[in-house]
Amino acid sequence: MxxxxxxxxxxxxxxxxxxxxxxxxxxxxxxxLGANGxxxxxxxxxxxxxxxxxxxxxxxxxxxxxxxxxxxxxxxxGLALVPEGRGIFGDLTVQENLLLGAYSERARxxxxxxxERVLTLFPKLAxxxxxxxxxxxxxxxxxxxxxxxxxxxxxxxxxxxxxLGLSPLLCKDLFQSLxxxxxxxxxxxxxxxxxxxxxxxxxxxxLLENGSIVHEDTAxxxxxxxxxxxxxxxxxxxxxxxxxxxxxxxxxxxxxxRPASGPSPRDIAAAALKGLTSPAHPTPQQTPRxxxxxxxxxxxxVPKPEFVSQKPVRTAPAxxxxxxxxxxxxxxxxxxxxxxGSVPPRAQPMPGPAPRRPEPAxxxxxxxxxxxxxxxxxxxESAARRAxxxxxxxxxx
Numbered sequence: 001m002x003x004x005x006x007x008x009x010x011x012x013x014x015x016x017x018x019x020x021x022x023x024x025x026x027x028x029x030x031x032x033l034g035a036n037g038x039x040x041x042x043x044x045x046x047x048x049x050x051x052x053x054x055x056x057x058x059x060x061x062x063x064x065x066x067x068x069x070x071x072x073x074x075x076x077x078g079l080a081l082v083p084e085g086r087g088i089f090g091d092l093t094v095q096e097n098l099l100l101g102a103y104s105e106r107a108r109x110x111x112x113x114x115x116e117r118v119l120t121l122f123p124k125l126a127x128x129x130x131x132x133x134x135x136x137x138x139x140x141x142x143x144x145x146x147x148x149x150x151x152x153x154x155x156x157x158x159x160x161x162x163x164l165g166l167s168p169l170l171c172k173d174l175f176q177s178l179x180x181x182x183x184x185x186x187x188x189x190x191x192x193x194x195x196x197x198x199x200x201x202x203x204x205x206x207l208l209e210n211g212s213i214v215h216e217d218t219a220x221x222x223x224x225x226x227x228x229x230x231x232x233x234x235x236x237x238x239x240x241x242x243x244x245x246x247x248x249x250x251x252x253x254x255x256x257x258r259p260a261s262g263p264s265p266r267d268i269a270a271a272a273l274k275g276l277t278s279p280a281h282p283t284p285q286q287t288p289r290x291x292x293x294x295x296x297x298x299x300x301x302v303p304k305p306e307f308v309s310q311k312p313v314r315t316a317p318a319x320x321x322x323x324x325x326x327x328x329x330x331x332x333x334x335x336x337x338x339x340x341g342s343v344p345p346r347a348q349p350m351p352g353p354a355p356r357r358p359e360p361a362x363x364x365x366x367x368x369x370x371x372x373x374x375x376x377x378x379x380x381e382s383a384a385r386r387a388x389x390x391x392x393x394x395x396x397x
Contacts, residue, residue, distance in 0.1 A: 001023060001024065001025045001026065001061075001062070001187075002023065002024040002047075002059075002060075002061050002079065002155075002156045002187065002189070003022075003023045003058075003059075003060050003061075004020060004021055004022045004023070004047070004057070004058070004059050005021050005057060005058040005059075006019045006020075006021060006056075006057040006058060007019070007020045007021070007043070007046060007047075007055065007056075007057035007058070007059060007067075008020070008055070008056050008057055009039070009042050009043075009046050009051055009053045009054065009055050009056075010053055010054050010056075011052070011053040011054075015211060016039050016042045016053060016211055017039045017042050017043060017046065017055075017211045017212075018210075018211045018212045019057070019212065020039075020043060020057075020208070020211075020212065020213050021213065022206055022213065022216070024156055024187045024188075024189045025187055026155060026156075026185055026186065026187045027182060027183075027185050027186070027187065028182070028187050028188070028203045028204070029178065029179075029182050029187075029188040029190060029201055029202045029203050030187075030188070030189050030190065030202060030203065030204050030205065030206070031190045031191075031192060031195075031198040031199060031202040031204075031205045031206075031219065032189070032190070032191045032205070032206050032208055033195050033198075033199075033205055033206070033207050033208065033222075033228070033232050034207065034208035034209060035209070035231075038208045038209055038210060038211065039208055039210075039211040040160075040191040040208055041084065041160055041161075041191065042211075043191075043208070044081060044158050044160050044189070044191055045081075046059070047059055047066065047074075047079060047081075047158060047189075048071060048074055048079060048081040048158065049066065049069055049070060049071040049073075049074045050071050050081075055067055061077050061078055061079055061155065061156065062077070062078060062155065064077045066079065072104070075104050075152055075154075076104050076105060076106055078106070078153075078154050078155035078156060079154060079155070079156045079158065080101075080149040080150070080152050080154035080156070080157055080158070081149065081158045081159075081160070082145050082146055082149050082157070082158065082159045082160065082162060083160055084160040084161045084164060085164075086141055086142060086144075086145040087145065088133050088141055088144050088145050088148070089133065090132070090133050090134030091132065091133075091134065092132070092133060093129065093130055093131060093132055093133065094125050094128055094129045094130070094131055094133060094136075094144055095115075095129040095130065097133055097144050097147075097148050098115060098118060098125070098129075098144070098147050098148050098151050099111070099115070099151070100148060100151075101147070101148035101149060101150070101151030101152050102114060102115075102151040102152065103152075104152050104153075106152070106153050107151060107152045107153040110153055111151070114150065114151050114153060115151065117150070117184065118147040118150050118151060119147075121147070121150075121177065121180050121181065121184065122143045122146075122147055122177065124140055124143065125140075125143055125144065125147055128140070137170070138165055138166050138167075138170060139166050139167075139170030139171075139173055139174060142162055142163075142166065142170075142174055143174075143177065145162075146159070146162070146177065146181070150181070150186070154186065155186065155187060156186070156187040156188075156189060157181060157186050157187065157188050157189070158188075158189045158190075158191075159178075159188065159189070159190050159191065159192075160191050161191060161192060161193055162174055162178075162190070162192065163175075163192060163193070163194050163197070164193065171194060171197060172197075175197050175198070175200070175201050178190070178201060179201055182201075190202065195228075195232040195233055196223075196233050199219045199222060199223045199233075200219075200223075202219040203218070203219060204216070204217070204218055204219060205217065205218075205219050205222045207222075207228070268383045268384075268386060268387050271383070330380065
């Protein structure tokens, strides 16, 4: 039986472990629970003789004092450590790693029987005994580390975070393997971050806080303790904090309009459509274009081109009234082609009005609605053209 009494470890002026006492019997799994930095790994290193700090107190195994002994003598006494990170030889095969664990004098005579026992406990290792260890999964490498420690014929097997870095499925297989190790008659001292799984397979447990053991009890009672549940098993019952941010409305997701120092193209187009509610406008030939006030007298007004139909007018039923939204969208799209931040070039005066295309021989009479539609389209194109040549500061009304 492993018995620890008043074990203390100091790293200079820092006290990492203070008067720790515990016991582990053969055929028993004992788990040590504690937060990061509580001193769990320091405890296992002090028991194994590889602690860099100064250890004081008493650690006995089957009546032999282990404090002050070299690590190889501690292994000869019957205590084997599976360190955090496994510490296996990745370039060697599974069998070669296992045979390295049988270097101690107490295990040399039983090397063949110990190898058979390990391969029986871990059938996967028997299937891959010729495989290079570094090509195996993390769970299989952990089995190699445990099997190598068992090859030294230990009485107590100490494991430091054996499930670190393993998937939940591999963790389940690992803890099942520890139950098999206990069934073989070995005592297991387990330091494990997975408190819930370790308490399920453990017989007893200790709570380690700030380098001191503060509580000891059976694993069943520790699992039901509210303080243990809150600290190590996630049983605090806390709720997630409510969301403080308000959902973003759909209107906020729309793109931000381009800032402008003058009227927007949509406003210009909307102003051109005010005539929809007024009586029929005169024909485009009779409508003079309003010349904007020029900041300098040298500025000339661009003559307005006459409306020329590109396609012959087809005889059709009375046209329907145009869709105002479509016309505004058309004018805005045409005006938005101007790159943001750039000054459009000044429109050059046209050489003269384009010659009027002769009308077909039989031109049907345009109704009032058709004239109205032609006027609206002409005003829309005129508004879009003004928007393209608009420069802030030079066209103020």
